[in-house]
Amino acid sequence: MKEFMLLIKNQGDGKAALSPEEQQQFLKACQVYIEDLMKNGKLKSAQPIIREGVILSYNEKSFTETPFDKTKEVQVGYYHILANDLDEAVAIAKRNPEFAFIKGATIEVRPLKMLEQTTQFRYPTK
């Protein structure tokens, strides 16, 4: 098993257009999705990322804090999952309810660099 990050991104106002029925259905679909991943031992963790904070930059000995722009593309959460290969990780990402409900949502599927690759340590599989 390899580890992957599914990085969820929304257009700033992607969730604002949902009706209450759609909001309910969305939450319900997420619950089903997460439960399914857990049941199959595919989920290591999943977290929302709050639409707040700053963008920090450093230039000539001083820091600049730019307010985070929540109206543009926003990283809103991530799933840390286990999959056999990129294809399976992509298949898992495709089932994510973001696509069915949130207009303009994207998911970046990225393999994590594993410890085993440098130390020959075999990551325990479940």
Next chain:
Amino acid sequence: MITSSDNIPQLVDHLFRHEAGKLVSVLTKIFGPQNIDLAEDVVQDSLIEAMEHWQYKGVPENPSAWLFRVAKNKALNIINREGYQRKYESEVSHFLKSELTLDPALNHLFSDQEIQDDQLRMIFTCCHPAISPDSQIALALKTLCGFSIPEIAKAFLTTEENINKRLVRARQNIRDANVSFEIPRGNELEKRLNTVLETIYLLFNEGYSASKGNDLIRYELCEEAIRLAQIIIADNSIQRKETVHALIALMFINASRFKARQDYDGNILTMEEQERSLWDRQMLDTGIGHLSEASQNNSISIYHILAAISAQYSIVASYEETDWKNILSLYDSLILLDNSPIILLNRAIAVSKVEGATQALAELEKIKSNPAFKSYHSFYSTEAEFYMDMADYKNAIISLEKAIELAPLQSQKELLGKKLKFCGEKIF
């Protein structure tokens, strides 16, 4: 703590619609009515934050408290943010800037009683006479009822851009007229309350009128209209509420026939054509209850009479038993308060039942010159019905042709076309 998954739909629906309305009201109090847009933004951000949290962690046991806490923090951040300069300030914002007064001020602002009052203040703000009626409705739906712009557009069968324009205009009207966030007092109250009730009734009728639009969302408009009126009823700062009770009675009695009111093509059905088993008995009883509350202190309004007329159809076992004499005398009282064309037309129908079609046609003749009827198909289809009652099919055909020309819906044209064919067969 996570509640069981079965609870999610009901919980979230209630929360996202109505808690949003409460929050926008409280935040408008904090930011001032000139900054309603800011209050709306904070609430939307809070709702999205809630959704994105619950999406991973499940819905908490007390989602409402969760949501309020998030919104409270966001509001404080805005008020304390350095460089935050708004042109307008509310009377309470300075309490929130001092650590000494912050906590008691927040406790007070977010108490149940204050939230209740703020919703009422919000109703008066949305229905301020400086705002045009269609903008009033859009603003009330957006702020108090938690409708999104796409939903409002769907409900009114118009574009999102159009609704957005109405909202922008409404907020600008509030700034221009420097509307204050309070419940009017004294003589002003009655006048302003009348405007509020008119807007609520308009909102109800938007939902109730026949249309090919989405029936689910139209029913919600009716529900929201009733809910707004109930907020007024629940508040203690208004003493005389007979007219509000009358309006609620009217809305409940009409809403009890919601499922039966139109056919599959969106044509409104007459009382005679409606399937009575689809009428909601419980809603009717609630309506009748409010009607008796409304009758205290001998008060009278168009809503009293309209509710009484509407109730007449429901309190008898069948259409044949309808007490037309009683209905006509109610219409006679009604036209003293409101002689709008639609009421005069409905009165003529009552006349036809009590005094016959000839007399009813004479009534129509009296009001025919009203310009509102020039483009109103129901006037001509009603006239045609009277001619048909008298077996005067030639004149019925003339009226039906006009009605078909004016009818906005294709299905209405088809229905009228069938009658036209019937009349044609009678002649040849």
